[in-house]
Amino acid sequence: MRYDSITDAIGNTPLVRIDPAVHGLRNIDLYAKLELLNPFGSVKDRAAWNMARPHLSAAAEGSGQVVELSSGNTAKALAVLAGMHGLTFKSVTNRMRIPEIKDLLLLLGAEIEELPGQSECLDPTATDDPLTLFHRTLSEPDSTYLHTDQYFNPRNTEAHFTGTGPEIVKDLDGRAPNWFIACVGTAGSSTGVARALREHDPAVRVAGLVAAKSDFIPGIRTIDEAHEVGLFDPGTYDSIETVSADEAIEGMLTLNRRCGILAGPTGGAAYFGAVRQLRAVDEELAGEGSSDRQSAVFIVCDRVESYLSYVRQRRPDLFGRPRRRNSPADLSDAEIRTAPAIGVTDAQAWIATGEPLVVDLRSPYAYAALHIDGSVNIVEELFEELLHGGLPFSRNRPVLLACPVGEKSARYAALLTRMGHPDVRSLTGGIIAWRDAGAPLVRD
Amino acid sequence: MGGQPLYLEPRLEPRLRSLLDAPALLHTLTDALGSPLNMVVPDQLADNLQQFRSVYGTHHLSGQVYFAHKANRSSALLRRLAATDAGVDVASLAELQHALGAGLTPDRIAATGPKNPEFLWLAARTSVTVSLDTRGELEQLATLVRKHALPRVRILLRLSGFEASGVRVLSRRSRFGTAVGESGPLLEDVERHADVVDLVGVAYHLDTTSLTEKATALEGCLRVLEECRSRGLRPRAVDIGGGFGVNYLAHGGQWEQYTTGLTEAVLGSRPPLTYGGHGYGLRNEAGTLRGTLGLYPAHRPVAGARYLDELLSHPAASLGGRPLAALLLEHLYDLHTEPGRALLDQCGLTLTKVLEVRGQESGGPLLVRLAAKADDVALEEHGVLMDPVVVPRHPPGTGADVGAGPDAGAEPVAVHLFGSLCLESDLITRRTVFLPRRPEPGDLLAFANTAGYCMDFHATRAQHQPSARKVAAWQEGDTWRWCLDDQYWPTTPVGGAQ
Ligand SMILES: Cc1ncc(COP(=O)(O)O)c(C=O)c1O
Numbered sequence: 012m013r014y015d016s017i018t019d020a021i022g023n024t025p026l027v028r029i030d031p032a033v034h035g036l037r038n039i040d041l042y043a044k045l046e047l048l049n050p051f052g053s054v055k056d057r058a059a060w061n062m063a064r065p066h067l068s069a070a071a072e073g074s075g076q077v078v079e080l081s082s083g084n085t086a087k088a089l090a091v092l093a094g095m096h097g098l099t100f101k102s103v104t105n106r107m108r109i110p111e112i113k114d115l116l117l118l119l120g121a122e123i124e125e126l127p128g129q130s131e132c133l134d135p136t137a138t139d140d141p142l143t144l145f146h147r148t149l150s151e152p153d154s155t156y157l158h159t160d161q162y163f164n165p166r167n168t169e170a171h172f173t174g175t176g177p178e179i180v181k182d183l184d185g186r187a188p189n190w191f192i193a194c195v196g197t198a199g200s201s202t203g204v205a206r207a208l209r210e211h212d213p214a215v216r217v218a219g220l221v222a223a224k225s226d227f228i229p230g231i232r233t234i235d236e237a238h239e240v241g242l243f244d245p246g247t248y249d250s251i252e253t254v255s256a257d258e259a260i261e262g263m264l265t266l267n268r269r270c271g272i273l274a275g276p277t278g279g280a281a282y283f284g285a286v287r288q289l290r291a292v293d294e295e296l297a298g299e300g301s302s303d304r305q306s307a308v309f310i311v312c313d314r315v316e317s318y319l320s321y322v323r324q325r326r327p328d329l330f331g332r333p334r335r336r337n338s339p340a341d342l343s344d345a346e347i348r349t350a351p352a353i354g355v356t357d358a359q360a361w362i363a364t365g366e367p368l369v370v371d372l373r374s375p376y377a378y379a380a381l382h383i384d385g386s387v388n389i390v391e392e393l394f395e396e397l398l399h400g401g402l403p404f405s406r407n408r409p410v411l412l413a414c415p416v417g418e419k420s421a422r423y424a425a426l427l428t429r430m431g432h433p434d435v436r437s438l439t440g441g442i443i444a445w446r447d448a449g450a451p452l453v454r455d
Numbered sequence: 456m457g458g459q460p461l462y463l464e465p466r467l468e469p470r471l472r473s474l475l476d477a478p479a480l481l482h483t484l485t486d487a488l489g490s491p492l493n494m495v496v497p498d499q500l501a502d503n504l505q506q507f508r509s510v511y512g513t514h515h516l517s518g519q520v521y522f523a524h525k526a527n528r529s530s531a532l533l534r535r536l537a538a539t540d541a542g543v544d545v546a547s548l549a550e551l552q553h554a555l556g557a558g559l560t561p562d563r564i565a566a567t568g569p570k571n572p573e574f575l576w577l578a579a580r581t582s583v584t585v586s587l588d589t590r591g592e593l594e595q596l597a598t599l600v601r602k603h604a605l606p607r608v609r610i611l612l613r614l615s616g617f618e619a620s621g622v623r624v625l626s627r628r629s630r631f632g633t634a635v636g637e638s639g640p641l642l643e644d645v646e647r648h649a650d651v652v653d654l655v656g657v658a659y660h661l662d663t664t665s666l667t668e669k670a671t672a673l674e675g676c677l678r679v680l681e682e683c684r685s686r687g688l689r690p691r692a693v694d695i696g697g698g699f700g701v702n703y704l705a706h707g708g709q710w711e712q713y714t715t716g717l718t719e720a721v722l723g724s725r726p727p728l729t730y731g732g733h734g735y736g737l738r739n740e741a742g743t744l745r746g747t748l749g750l751y752p753a754h755r756p757v758a759g760a761r762y763l764d765e766l767l768s769h770p771a772a773s774l775g776g777r778p779l780a781a782l783l784l785e786h787l788y789d790l791h792t793e794p795g796r797a798l799l800d801q802c803g804l805t806l807t808k809v810l811e812v813r814g815q816e817s818g819g820p821l822l823v824r825l826a827a828k829a830d831d832v833a834l835e836e837h838g839v840l841m842d843p844v845v846v847p848r849h850p851p852g853t854g855a856d857v858g859a860g861p862d863a864g865a866e867p868v869a870v871h872l873f874g875s876l877c878l879e880s881d882l883i884t885r886r887t888v889f890l891p892r893r894p895e896p897g898d899l900l901a902f903a904n905t906a907g908y909c910m911d912f913h914a915t916r917a918q919h920q921p922s923a924r925k926v927a928a929w930q931e932g933d934t935w936r937w938c939l940d941d942q943y944w945p946t947t948p949v950g951g952a953q
Contacts, residue, residue: 113622123622128665131698131796133751133838140747163743224711235718238744374777376677377785380684390775415784416515443517446787454684 018092020050021060022174026182026308033269034286038296040306041285042188043272044179046200046313051088053313054175058199059088061170062159067096070157076100077157078149080142082107083230084313085161085197090121098157103145109229111317163241167199168206175200176207179308187211190292190307192218192285194231194277195251198243200310205247219248220284226256229321230277230312252288254280260326262286267315275318278311285309337398337430339422350425353436355448358411367409367434370394372419373442381452383413383445391419398423402430409434417441460867460889461713461728463753464705465841465903468801470499474928477935478846481806481899484926484937490808490826490899491923493906495527495940497535498929498948499802504541506760507794514767514780516790521565523697523795524550526908531927531943532802533557538945544793545583548574555581565694567613567660567793568631572599579605586611586658586694588631590641597648607651611658611694612641617675619667632659638679642686654688656680660696660793664752666762669695670769673779677771677786693783694791695766700758701800703751703841703904710754713840718744730871733885735838751838759797796908803906805832805923806846807883809898810875820869820887823894828874829881831923832902843872843900845890865892872900 014020025048029041046054063077070077077093077100079085086102093100100119105126107113116123126142149158161167180187187208193201198219205217221237222228234251237243245251254262256276263279266272274282289307296305323330334340353361361367362385369386371378378388389397391414397403404410410432412420417440424437438445446452467475474496475481485492500522507520521544522536530553536543537558545551546568554564564583566574570592578585579600587593587610600608615632633641645654657679659672676693683690704710719725721734722744729735736749757765767780767790774782783790807827814821829835870888874881894900906925925940929948938947 117622125619125622128663128668129752130662131664131700132662133749142747224715225707235715235744238718238722241743243743373785374775374782376681376774377782377787380681380786415781415787418515442785443787 017050017095018060021056022049023178024048026179027270027272029270029282033265034289036286036289036293038293038301038304039190039289040304041289042179042183042306042308043266043270043274043278043282044175044308044310045272046175047272047274047278047311051084051091053084053087054200054310055084055312056088057170057174058161058167058197059085059092059159061174062161062164062166063089063092063157065166066157067092067098070096070098070155073155075155075157077159078103079159079161080104080145081161083109083112083317085159086116086121087112087119089159090116090119094120103142108227108321109317110320112229115317161197161199162239165242167197168203168242171200171203172207173203175310176204179204180208180211183306183308186306187215188308189214189305190216190218190285190289192220192281192288192307192309194220194228194254194281194284194310194312195237195240195243196231196277196312198237198240198247200312202242202244202247204310216249217247218284218288219251220254220280221251222259222280223253223255228254228256228259228276228280229318230275231280250288252284254284256325258283260322263315263322264329266311272311273315274311275313275315276321277313278309281309281311335399337401337426339395339426342422342425342429346425346429347421350421351428351434351436352417352421352424352439353411354439355445355450358436358438358445359450361409361411361436365409367411367436368404369411369413371442372412372414372423379454381442381446381454383442384451384453384455386413394423398426398430402427402432406432409436411436411438413438413442413445415441416443460869460891461716462709462889462891463713463840463842464709465844466702466705466801467844467903468499470496470930471801471804471903473930474804474935475844475846475901475903478850478899480935480937481846481901482848485806485808485899488924488926489921490806491828491831492806493803493923493925493940494806494937495529495532495803495906495925495927496929497531497802497927497943499800500532500535500798501539503759503798503800503802504536504539507763507792507798510760510764510767511790513764515784516767516780518692518789518791519563519565520798521694521791521793522798523793524554525568526795526799527802529803529925529927529940530557531925531940532799533559534944542791544586548577551577551581551583565611565791565793567658575599576603576605579603579608582606582608584609584611584655586613588613589633590637590644593641593644593648593652597651600651607653609655610645610652611656611692612638612645612654612679613658613660613694614638614672614676614679615659615661617659617668617672619671635675635679638682642683642688645688646686654683654690656690656692656694656788656791657683658694658696658791660698662698664698664700664755666766666769669698669766670771670779673766674771674773677774677782677788680786680788690788692789692791694793697793697795697797699760699762699792699794699797700752700755701796701904701908702753702755702758703839704754707754707756714748714750717748727887729886730882731885735885749838750840753840759794759800762797763792763794799907801904801907803904805902805905806899807832807843807902809894809896809900811896812870812894820871821893822873823870823900824873824875825883825900826875827883827923828876829883831874832883832905834884834902834905835882837908839905840884840886841903842888842890843902845892845894846899846901847892848895848897848899867891868893870894 049056090100101122259276259280262283266274414420420437521542542563566578567586613632616634807825811824872883927943928937
């Protein structure tokens with residue numbers, strides 16, 4: 012496959028059959044449309060390209076900027092497309108809650124503007140919310156913005172009506188599937204594909220999936236939020252069901268681990284919603300004893316890699332690593348309580364005569380601001396890491412450990428003692444007690 | 456009535472619940488003192504303070520919790536606070552006088568907000584800490600101290616306009632504080648006036664529910680404090696203001712159902728949920744929902760002390776990713792907070808008497824007229840949606856109903872609550888309120904939590920209607936005791952005039 016431009020690689024994504032051993036449906040073939048294999052990583056590449064393409068060269072004449080309200084994938088595609096055409100891109104949103112995506116966008120040269128949180132002392136009569144102000148600047152007469160307007164732009168839907176939908180029909184040997192299941196974000200992909208499939212076969216049943224209201228699944232909307240989307244028409248869907256974040260992650264893990272499809276949470280939500288919906292249908296088909304097989308297609312919007320922190324927050328168990336040696340977590344309360352310690356006055360005397368190595372466990376910023384003269388700074392995380400490998404200093408050198416209030420240093424004093432250090436002590440009350448006693452702190 | 460009733464039950468902690476379980480007292484009080492009546496429960500304030508203190512404790516932080524006085528005018532609450540170890544943040548001359556008069560010593564008072572000369576003078580005269588908004592205010596204070604030979608004043612510099620690194624946050628512009636970008640010249644002024652002012656630290660107060668915006672501001676403050684230290688100044692504290700929020704509702708599910716119902720009503724797919732189809736900022740444009748919901752997020756799982764805890768646990772992205780609390784602690788800074796609304800959570804309620812209950816010919820919601828003005832309750836002003844609690848005059852199972860079971864025959868009703876002003880706009884709530892039973896004239900409707908925060912912002916004397924009286928109530932064993940707000944002193948609860 013040889014292309015002149017990366018944009019030629021948008022679309023024509025594979026339709027992959029999910030192993031029946033995984034989903035357990037006996038009379039339905041379930042297929043995943045792998046939009047994650049688009050060049051910029053998601054289903055949004057199609058819409059972004061279709062919306063921006065007619066205007067890019069004109070915009071490039073002036074010093075235009077592409078702007079969109081996007082929390083992720085559309086922004087990613089638009090940032091690349093803008094850059095390829097010598098334009099800048101700005102995303103305005105209050106939904107960008109995935110740090111990896113934010114960083115990736117910055118890396119791609121995007122400018123991100125976040126909408127502020129709601130006022131705590133609300134003025135319910137205020138009409139100028141930041142979004143209204145944003146739209147006002149866009150419509151100023153001499154504005155040079157190219158606003159792709161994904162939630163209202165029919166070219167978003169069209170990209171899927173002419174691309175994604177027909178591709179599915181082609182790969183199913185000219186037949187539309189019996190079922191089509193998709194998550195609703197801008198509603199562009201679900202609406203466009205549904206329309207194309209129904210043109211082939213009006214009997215296609217379309218299921219829309221939204222996030223449960225108290226949940227957050229990046230990229231898809233709750234039912235209330237869907238009503239804010241110009242492309243959203245409830246009539247498109249035979250049913251609209253909700254999926255929880257937990258269910259989305261569950262579905263994602265199945266696709267990742269058992270199908271080799273590195274889908275993100277919305278792909279997982281679509282898989283989970285599809286199987287849930289189809290299970291009842293499958294049983295009916297079995298009951299009827301019909302020999303006709305049905306088929307179903309769901310969309311895998313994007314890839315898992317960007318969502319690691321999202322998943323870690325909700326399912327820390329998935330990231331559990333084996334316990335390490337010499338960890339402060341292994342200490343008993345009694346060991347910590349009886350850890351060798353020394354008060355400020357005695358510590359001052361000890362420093363003057365015994366020359367202990369003074370280790371300050373605080374962050375480098377705090378250490379740089381003020382510290383005990385002559386101390387070394389080994390930030391706690393690093394210190395813990397060092398100890399996994401064994402004692403980091405000689406047994407012959409006494410050690411004084413210091414932290415803000417003497418709590419963490421007590422743990423490490425206990426741990427070092429257990430590891431065989433004969434003369435380690437924790438500064439009682441920490442640097443705060445040191446300061447409060449009027450003992451000198453320096454910045455050097 | 457059109458579908459299931461959409462309740463928004465208020466969250467009631469044991470104290471308010473117990474007070475509402477004493478209907479005889481509530482009726483006696485409103486009979487004697489009139490409707491509306493604001494009741495405050497000072498002991499709750501002390502409990503709320505403890506919750507904030509325990510968050511300080513888990514993070515090993517020291518520093519003061521200042522009650523933001525502007526949130527409530529009650530003397531009882533302030534005097535109860537004086538009997539704790541909390542501070543008060545005052546924003547006017549009268550508030551400062553009130554705080555001093557309630558027994559708060561100057562070391563426990565901080566003056567914030569825009570200041571006139573009288574306010575500045577009394578603050579400086581009594582040695583309370585002054586939070587300065589601008590270079591001009593610093594200049595004014597320095598001049599005043601010199602001219603009147605006042606003692607050296609402890610000051611904080613209130614900053615605003617913090618920028619997140621990498622991502623620009625479109626902030627609602629704050630009118631208060633000096634932009635961090637301008638902190639250089641401000642610090643030069645502080646150095647110049649070192650003989651009359653003593654820089655204690657920096658401050659911010661952001662009016663936002665967003666944790667990340669506040670975290671950004673706190674990181675910004677840490678950076679300015681570092682700048683202070685490198686100039687040889689010796690700051691000790693960061694004041695992060697208030698705005699930690701209140702959770703008003705008992706059930707998150709009700710809030711979700713209600714807001715979904717509201718969008719459906721605005722889009723026309725269910726009957727209106729408000730008087731005259733008001734959309735609370737939402738509107739229907741060709742089948743698409745537009746606008747912004749102008750409502751306080753009434754159900755907030757993370758509010759008050761828990762919000763502070765989350766903020767302090769938030770990683771400081773631009774300073775190595777350690778939690779903000781750890782950074783404050785390691786830098787040896789005190790943390791000051793100024794919660795207003797959150798400290799007043801569950802500290803009071805507003806009682807209003809039902810004057811009239813009228814059915815409509817069209818069969819729509821009942822029209823219920825209350826002996827109160829919308830401004831007395833001020834739920835709409837604050838965008839807070841929450842049901843009142845019906846306190847019947849004749850509790851079911853007594854008097855006329857003897858023999859009937861508890862609340863026998865009680866059926867849910869939809870009502871519109873009107874105030875007593877002869878203005879079409881005097882709606883206690885613009886939304887259709889669902890009550891578990893039909894109220895009768897003489898019943899009380901109790902608005903939980905409003906006497907804590909909402910009441911004093913808007914209460915007026917329009918139409919010669921008196922504004923609500925205020926009483927303080929406390930528990931002695933199983934009984935509730937009360938006195939007029941102004942009669943309350945911390946000595947009162949333990950036995951009156953001893
Ligand atoms: C300077 C300052 N501090 C504290 C507060 C209190 O905030 P809250 O009542 O939301 O806790 C306010 C409220 O306006 C304020 O202006």
